[in-house]
Amino acid sequence: MENIVYDNQFNGNEWFVIGIGIIGFASIWLFPQRYSPLQTTFNILIGVAFGLVFDHTLKIPPLELYDLGDQSKYELMDIFSYMMYAPFGYWFIYGYEQMRMFKIKMIVYILFWAAVAVGLEWLGVQIGVYHYKHGYKLIFSFPIYLFLMSIHILLYRLAFAQDRRQINSKGQIYNKQ
Numbered sequence: 187m188e189n190i191v192y193d194n195q196f197n198g199n200e201w202f203v204i205g206i207g208i209i210g211f212a213s214i215w216l217f218p219q220r221y222s223p224l225q226t227t228f229n230i231l232i233g234v235a236f237g238l239v240f241d242h243t244l245k246i247p248p249l250e251l252y253d254l255g256d257q258s259k260y261e262l263m264d265i266f267s268y269m270m271y272a273p274f275g276y277w278f279i280y281g282y283e284q285m286r287m288f289k290i291k292m293i294v295y296i297l298f299w300a301a302v303a304v305g306l307e308w309l310g311v312q313i314g315v316y317h318y319k320h321g322y323k324l325i326f327s328f329p330i331y332l333f334l335m336s337i338h339i340l341l342y343r344l345a346f347a348q349d350r351r352q353i354n355s356k357g358q359i360y361n362k363q
Contacts, residue, residue, distance in 0.1 A: 190258040199314040210273025233275025237268045251322040300331035
């Protein structure tokens with residue numbers, strides 16, 4: 187596997203990754219805590235896990251559909267890029283719980299968030315975070331996001347639907363229904 191170098195400076199793509207991470211985590215920290223530490227951790231980590239699994243599936247041989255960052259080989263900054271997905275998972279479930287959606291509203295909600303994800307990916311392509319190869323196109327990411335968000339809601343509901351009452355680190359009870 188040949189290493190392709192797209193860039194060799196600390197510039198826009200690194201600042202994009204850092205900026206998205208800071209804004210995402212700061213917004214979680216600054217907003218009122220609505221979930222238990224377990225729920226918060228679950229939603230943050232599922233974003234990272236989905237990012238790792240699907241990026242590695244699509245980025246490595248035999249597919250090699252895109253590269254991430256400045257080079258086709260992994261770099262330290264690539265680890266930070268996976269942290270961009272963490273707040274996304276949190277805010278996705280935050281909106282889902284706040285709007286108490288079911289059936290058609292939930293489908294529209296998932297479509298909306300998939301469009302937001304594609305929009306952020308498009309911005310990442312423009313800035314140089316993602317480099318598509320072998321005919322991969324941005325529109326191919328849309329069904330992947332639809333699938334991942336549907337699975338995220340399913341896993342969240344399986345994990346937390348039985349006991350909607352969660353206790354945060356301050357001992358406060360949150361009734362999710």
